[in-house]
Amino acid sequence: MTAHLPLPVFSPTLDKTLQRVDIDLPQERSYPIWIGQDLWSNPNTWASLPKARLALVVSNTVVAPLYAQALIATLKRQYERVELLVLPDGEHFKTWETMNLIFDRLLACGADRKTVLFALGGGVVGDITGFAAACFMRGVPFVQVPTTLLAQVDSSVGGKTAVNHPLGKNMVGAFYQPEQVVCDLGALQTLPARELSAGLAEIIKYGPIADMAFLSWLEDHLDLLLQKDPQALAVAVKRSCEIKAWVVSQDEKEGGIRAILNFGHTFGHAIESGLGFGEWLHGEAVGCGMVMACELSCALGLVDRSFVERLRTLIARAGLPTRAPDLGLEAYLEHMSHDKKALAGEIQFVVIDAPGQASVRRAPKEMVSKVIAHCVAL
Ligand code: NAD
Ligand code: GLY
Secondary structure, eight states, X not given: OOOSSOOOOOOOOOOSSOEEEEEOOTTTTOEEEEEESSOTTOGGGGTTSOXXXXXXXXXXXXXXXXXXXXXXXXXTTTOSEEEEEEEOOSGGGOSHHHHHHHHHHHHHTTOOTTOEEEXXXXXXXXXXXXXXXXXXXXXXXXXXXXXXXXXXXXITSSOEEEEEETTEEEEEEEEOOOSOEEEEGGGGGGSOHHHHHHHHHHHHHHHHHHOHHXXXXXXXXXXXXXXXXXXXXXXXXXXXXXXXXXHHHHOTTOSSGGGGGGTTHHHHHHHHHHHXXXXXXXXXXXXXXXXXXXXXXXXXXXXXXXXXXXXXXXXXXXXXXXXXXXXXXXHXXXXXXXXXXXXXXXXXXXXXXETTEEEEEOOOHHHHHHHHHHHHHO
């Protein structure tokens, strides 16, 4: 797919100073992503946010005890009142019903159009809170405060917000951009290993679709990332945000190139829906989905087998599953038919055209079926 902006050069030598990546969008929707250490407890981080009487921090039962009080203490310097809403934790709570709890609290505490929402958590809290911000009084400001690796490198950036529907992942939502994104790398130190691996899946994704130099760097530094080395994490988060910003700044609402960010997601969403939300983590399903999408690219004659094996090896080293769960062929096809890229009932896939380049294509049903059968049997 054609990019009309050059991708910024990858410069992997970073010190630990504060980093900034910009999302450039029309009509005042541009915003910065801040990446660094000890950002949430620093009042300067929040100084440029819109003024308001009330702020609502939305978090969950796991993250709130770890980080909410420090954030609230800092925000209290700036807002007259700061409320905390603690949602239940987990993908199976990414629902319309959970989002309603945000509206209940906003209305109960006298929120108005200036009230600022803070999404303190992983992608689930970020996606629900962002969608609530888009809907409440037809739109109030919100800030992404991502606490998982996955959220720092992907979900908090770019303005996709949503809740799940029992028939499909992220089926109800809106494009709605945050005021800013603040990635405090220190929060990743409390992240369980399985969640770290899930985040690595979305980081690895940026290599085959856009930047083979970054893929090589990941191959060389994966062990450090698995050990949560702060320097390596800073490089990986910044480069991922740069690539995502480059894509989103060209195509905010996925009319074209943004679709490449869904590499592995058509198969991955089918795995998540088919197994039941929360059974496999989103990043795990995407990791396996990328292997499947790469197999499909190989079957289409776009990449060679050595490239598939290279990607599979890295995904496995990251602690992610590479063998597809046996949902049954019909279940895979049924779940994939609900994919948002499907047109007139025909499923479309993000495939790798050549290492570092991706596009969206249709593939014959027999070929897709063979790829699924192959990946289940591995
Ligand atoms: P998550 O939000 O469920 O967080 C994973 C787990 O880690 C949860 O149990 C959470 O409470 C816990 N946690 C969060 N931060 C922690 C910390 N610092 N220390 C310890 N535990 C912590 O999952 P996720 O992987 O962050 O996000 C997945 C979601 O993001 C999916 O719903 C997916 O659809 C969505 N997503 C959205 C986009 C987008 O563009 N909007 C992109 C990718 C994924
Ligand atoms: N995670 C895919 C996107 O933001 O478009």
